[in-house]
C-alpha cells in the first residue's frame with residue numbers, strides 16, 4: 489500500500505520567550521510563515537504566551553499553531569531555530585559585558601536544539617551577537633551556511649529610519665546596508681545608502697551623514713537609556729522575521745547577515761556582518777563588495793575585536 493502522506497508545516501523554534509522571542513513569535517504567526525514553538529527556562533511563561541497568541545488567531549485571521557514549552561522534545565523537527573535566550577543590556581552596559589553569562593546559555597541552547605532538529609537552520613540573536621553566533625556554530629558543528637546571526641538587518645533598518653526622518657521621506661524608500669560587528673565598531677556604508685536609487689550623498693551633506701551614522705552606531709544604547717529596563721525588541725523582532733521569511737519562502741534576499749567567514753574580505757575563522765543571499769538552504773552565498781581602503785581597515789578592526797571576545801569566551805567555557 490502507499491506510504492502515509494505526512495503533511496508537515498514549516499516549524500520555527502524560538503529559544504528564549506522574552507521580549508524579542510515573544511514578539512518574533514507574534515510576527516511569524518501573524519505573517520502566516522510557520523508554526524512556532526516558544527521555549528524558555530521559566531516554567532509556565534512560554535505556555536502562557538503561546539495560549540495568549542493562539543487566542544488572537546480568530547481576530548488576526550491566521551491558523552498557525554503556537555506551542556509554549558520548557559522541553560526541547562517539543563521543538564523536534566524544526567526547520568529554523570532562533571536563539572534569543574540570554575540577558576539583555578542594562579543602562580551603561582556594553583554588549584560585551586554580557587559575554588560570559590550569555591555564552592553558557594547560548595552554547596547549551598544550541599546543543600539542545602540541534603539534538604532535536606538536526607536539519608534546522610540556526611539564527612542567533614543573543615548579544616554579543618557575533619561572538620554568540622561563532623560559539624553556536626562551534627557547539628552545533630553545523631556547516632557555515634546553516635548558521636548565522638541577526639544584527640545587520642536591524643542596524644540597517646535603524647540607519648534607514650534616521651535617513652528617512654532627516655529627509656522626511658517614506659521609510660520604505662530608503663535602502664542602506666550596515667556591515668561589520670554588532671557594536672560600536674559597526675560600519676554603516678553611506679556610499680551605498682539610497683532613496684529610491686539616489687545616493688544619500690546627493691541629498692545630505694557630510695556632517696549630517698556622519699551624525700546619522702553615529703546615531704546608528706548608538707541606536708541600541710539610545711533605546712536602553714530611554715527604557716532603563718532592557719533593550720529594543722520590536723525592530724529586532726521585525727528584522728529577525730525578515731530573515732526567517734527569506735528562508736521559509738526561499739526568497740533569496742540580499743541581506744546583511746553575521747556569517748562565518750573563510751577568507752572573504754581577507755577574514756578567516758570569525759563571524760561578522762556581510763551581505764549574504766538567504767534562501768531555503770540558509771546562506772546561499774556571501775557577496776564581496778567593493779569597499780574603500782578605510783572601510784576594509786575598519787572591518788579588520790571590527791573582526792579583531794570579535795576574535796578577542798571569542799578567545800575570552802572559549803577560555804571561560806573550557807575552564808568551567
Ligand code: TXD
Pocket residue numbers: 503504505506507508509527528529530572573574575576577586590593596597612613614615616617638639642670718719720721724
Ligand atoms: O540585534 C540584535 N542581535 C539584538 C540582540 C537586538 C535586540 C536584543 N538582542 C539580545 O537578544 C539581547 O541583548 C539579549 O541578549 C537577547 C534577548 O533580548 P530580550 O530583550 O528578549 O531579553 P529578555 O526579555 O530578558 O528575554 C530573554 C529570555 C528570558 O525569557 C529568559 O528566561 C530566557 O531568555 N532564558 C533562557 N531560555 C532558555 N534557556 C536558557 N538557558 C535561558 N536563559 C535565559
